[in-house]
Amino acid sequence: xxxxxxxxxxxxxxxxVFLNVYDLTPFNSYSIWFGFGIFHTGIExxxxxxxxxxxxxxxxxxxxxxxxxxxxxxxxxxxxLGYTDxxxxxxxxxxxxxASEYHGDTYHLISKNCNNFTDDISHRLNCKRIPGWVNRLxxxxxxxxxxxxxxxxxxxxxxxxENYMYDDDTSYSGSNSSSEExxxxxxxDQKVLLSPTSxxx
Numbered sequence: 001x002x003x004x005x006x007x008x009x010x011x012x013x014x015x016x017v018f019l020n021v022y023d024l025t026p027f028n029s030y031s032i033w034f035g036f037g038i039f040h041t042g043i044e045x046x047x048x049x050x051x052x053x054x055x056x057x058x059x060x061x062x063x064x065x066x067x068x069x070x071x072x073x074x075x076x077x078x079x080x081l082g083y084t085d086x087x088x089x090x091x092x093x094x095x096x097x098x099a100s101e102y103h104g105d106t107y108h109l110i111s112k113n114c115n116n117f118t119d120d121i122s123h124r125l126n127c128k129r130i131p132g133w134v135n136r137l138x139x140x141x142x143x144x145x146x147x148x149x150x151x152x153x154x155x156x157x158x159x160x161x162e163n164y165m166y167d168d169d170t171s172y173s174g175s176n177s178s179s180e181e182x183x184x185x186x187x188x189d190q191k192v193l194l195s196p197t198s199x200x201x
Contacts, residue, residue: 014047018044049067049070050194065192099193
């Protein structure tokens with residue numbers, strides 16, 4: 001009987017939905033005390049984390065990584081948003097379907113960013129909305145964009161499509177082989193882009 005209880009608890013834990021929050025700038029350590037900052041977020045469900053980033057192509061910008069390890073950002077905290085009623089297979093089909101709504105070339109720092117993505121996913125899973133402070137700076141910017149410097153408005157979380165990933169021999173296809181590009185590409189390689197057909201690959 002004890003094993004059954006453990007199994008039930010494990011299953012409930014798997015269904016828990018977490019918002020993983022990352023700092024985009026060291027400035028957050030100060031601004032968080034005033035209730036805002038610049039953050040990247042991902043949704044963690046069934047042992048994987050899903051986020052949304054930008055690239056220049058009309059394909060999905062939704063990617064998956066190991067939880068709380070999104071490359072390029074400093075992990076801050078995790079917030080429980082509730083529990084999903086979906087099974088693991090149902091959730092996988094759901095997130096791959098949603099991926100088609102979030103193309104990399106539609107990413108916008110103010111109106112369609114990673115935090116808008118995680119809030120949308122949480123809402124569709126019938127969980128809590130993400131905390132207001134996570135996306136407050138972007139919301140302020142949408143009301144008065146002059147509060148945000150132009151360079152910040154143009155900033156996006158860079159993400160590359162699958163056909164620009166590393167080859168099997170780890171040489172980057174289409175790269176000009178600078179050390180800076182190699183480091184950036186190594187970060188991208190740790191992210192796996194999702195699409196409605198990714199299960200077939």
